[in-house]
Amino acid sequence: MTNRRSFVRAAGASLLGATAVSRAGAATLPEAAVQTTAATQPPLPPPNGRPFQPIVTLNGWSLPWRLRDGVKEFHLVAEPVVREIAPGMRANLWGYNGQSPGPTIEAVEGDRVRIFVTNRLPEVTTVHWHGILLPSGMDGVAGLTQPPIPVGKTWVYEFVLQRSGTFMYHPHADEMVQMAMGMMGLFIVHPKDPRQLRADRDFGFILNAYDIEPGSATPRVNTMLDFNLWTWNSRAFPGIAPLVARTGERVRIRVGNLTMTNHPIHMHGPHFEVVGTDGGWVPRSARWPEVTTDIGVGQMRAIEFDAVAGDWAIHCHKSHHTMNAMGHGVPTMIGVDHRAVVEKITRLIPDYMVMGERGMHEMAEMEMPLPDNTLPMMTGTGPFGPVGMGGMFSVVKVRDDVAPGDHCDPGPYRHPPGTLAHEYTGALPDAPRAAAPPADAGTVQVRKPVGPHHH
Numbered sequence: 076m077t078n079r080r081s082f083v084r085a086a087g088a089s090l091l092g093a094t095a096v097s098r099a100g101a102a103t104l105p106e107a108a109v110q111t112t113a114a115t116q117p118p119l120p121p122p123n124g125r126p127f128q129p130i131v132t133l134n135g136w137s138l139p140w141r142l143r144d145g146v147k148e149f150h151l152v153a154e155p156v157v158r159e160i161a162p163g164m165r166a167n168l169w170g171y172n173g174q175s176p177g178p179t180i181e182a183v184e185g186d187r188v189r190i191f192v193t194n195r196l197p198e199v200t201t202v203h204w205h206g207i208l209l210p211s212g213m214d215g216v217a218g219l220t221q222p223p224i225p226v227g228k229t230w231v232y233e234f235v236l237q238r239s240g241t242f243m244y245h246p247h248a249d250e251m252v253q254m255a256m257g258m259m260g261l262f263i264v265h266p267k268d269p270r271q272l273r274a275d276r277d278f279g280f281i282l283n284a285y286d287i288e289p290g291s292a293t294p295r296v297n298t299m300l301d302f303n304l305w306t307w308n309s310r311a312f313p314g315i316a317p318l319v320a321r322t323g324e325r326v327r328i329r330v331g332n333l334t335m336t337n338h339p340i341h342m343h344g345p346h347f348e349v350v351g352t353d354g355g356w357v358p359r360s361a362r363w364p365e366v367t368t369d370i371g372v373g374q375m376r377a378i379e380f381d382a383v384a385g386d387w388a389i390h391c392h393k394s395h396h397t398m399n400a401m402g403h404g405v406p407t408m409i410g411v412d413h414r415a416v417v418e419k420i421t422r423l424i425p426d427y428m429v430m431g432e433r434g435m436h437e438m439a440e441m442e443m444p445l446p447d448n449t450l451p452m453m454t455g456t457g458p459f460g461p462v463g464m465g466g467m468f469s470v471v472k473v474r475d476d477v478a479p480g481d482h483c484d485p486g487p488y489r490h491p492p493g494t495l496a497h498e499y500t501g502a503l504p505d506a507p508r509a510a511a512p513p514a515d516a517g518t519v520q521v522r523k524p525v526g527p528h529h530h
């Protein structure tokens with residue numbers, strides 16, 4: 076992590092016409108930490124203030140604060156960023172402090188927070204604190220509760236966190252464009268008593284979506300439903316980090332949805348319970364077991380389960396959302412005749428088939444001609460070959476020997492003897508078959524009703 080040592084220098088370096096900040100003014104602003112990689116950063120234990128168990132933001136990080144007179148001061152910088160969606164593809168997005176999504180803000184119930192927001196975008200913005208109980212004037216709705224933050228200016232929000240839970244932040248000015256460009260982040264309010272609602276592992280991510288034409292890098296911002304990149308924290312499989320845990324640990328996963336459609340999030344392996352919604356924590360007596368929880372637009376769900384050893388897929392159950400940009404538009408994109416491409420590939424791969432002829436699994440291992448900066452539609456490799464996924468897909472990796480707090484990818488699961496599906500190699504008895512259908516079986520027999528017609 077690199078810190079902006081001097082806010083004055085950083086503001087002066089802005090090409091967006093920021094006016095110089097006075098020395099006295101700069102001294103009142105906390106440093107704006109910046110993250111330059113999409114790798115998951117280790118959880119950030121609180122250096123001061125009330126204790127809490129920090130969360131792991133998938134392919135993300137948490138924003139450090141400065142404690143000043145008992146107030147936690149954070150500094151968000153809204154700005155254009157470059158985000159690696161997965162190895163092989165980078166997108167020109169807008170975000171906060173170097174990344175999209177922005178850093179996770181973590182604080183404790185009862186804390187007073189002061190959040191400075193500097194606007195380095197080419198247009199006005201605001202920040203809305205989605206789900207947080209606060210005075211109306213701190214709600215960040217352009218025109219309604221404040222004028223928008225002009226380009227180059229810094230605005231201050233300040234409020235006391237009244238309830239613990241999982242919340243989000245995003246602009247409420249030119250919202251359609253700014254969210255389509257990736258401006259959003261998690262806001263976690265931990266309970267005052269850290270023993271309350273304790274989980275051994277606590278993960279968080281936001282569901283988001285982009286429409287980036289294959290071969291380009293900037294999202295189309297007018298798209299309403301026809302997105303081609305379905306992402307978690309602006310990452311697509313196989314770019315999404317695994318969720319690592321130790322057998323028997325209590326694991327919490329918090330998921331917020333800032334796309335424009337619902338996502339039924341499905342986890343293989345142990346059953347889970349929905350323990351939190353946007354409105355707070357679900358009382359123990361009201362939780363029920365699930366293997367899929369549908370997360371509506373603008374909603375958040377926290378789920379918990381007891382970890383069981385294995386490699387367990389976790390993904391959106393809309394099958395189109397576990398794919399990257401469809402490849403069939405590609406030949407038009409790069410200006411080649413599709414038939415010529417098929418002919419050339421056939422020379423290299425004699426049994427190359429037109430997509431769909433025998434299913435599409437083979438596409439997962441095929442070298443398709445792709446423009447630069449584009450992810451294959453179905454990709455990723457596991458210990459048994461191609462996974463054939465993309466988009467909103469990752470793996471919960473649970474092992475007996477993971478050290479507490481260790482989030483490193485433990486590699487593929489080693490299945491205990493006798494617990495792995497395998498080929499049957501014994502004798503195959505003659506299967507009894509139904510008699511061949513009569514020659515006219517395809518003809519529909521219609522018996523017309525007799526008697527008067529009824530209307």
Ligand SMILES: [Cu+2]
Nearest residue numbers: 338391393396
């Ligand atoms: Cu989905």
